Amino acid sequence: MPRKKAEPTEDSELERLVDLGFSRQTIDRLINAGVKSLRHILLFNAEELQELLGSPDTELPSV
Numbered sequence: 001m002p003r004k005k006a007e008p009t010e011d012s013e014l015e016r017l018v019d020l021g022f023s024r025q026t027i028d029r030l031i032n033a034g035v036k037s038l039r040h041i042l043l044f045n046a047e048e049l050q051e052l053l054g055s056p057d058t059e060l061p062s063v
Contacts, residue, residue: 013037029053 014035017027033052035041044052 026053 014027014031014037016038017030018024030041030053035052041049
C-alpha cells in the first residue's frame with residue numbers, strides 16, 4: 001500500500017521562507033501577526049504586508 005505524503009505543518013511551511021531569502025526576524029513577525037501559511041501571505045497586497053509587519057515607512061519598488 002502506498003504511503004501518503006506527509007502534509008507540511010504550518011510552522012514548517014513558513015520556515016521555508018528562509019530558503020527564499022526572508023530573514024528570521026521577518027518570519028517571526030509574520031507568525032506573531034497571525035500568518036499561518038504561505039497561502040495566507042498571498043491574501044495580502046504589498047501595502048497590507050508592510051502594515052502587518054510594522055514597516056509602513058519602507059518604500060515599495062515602483063512597478
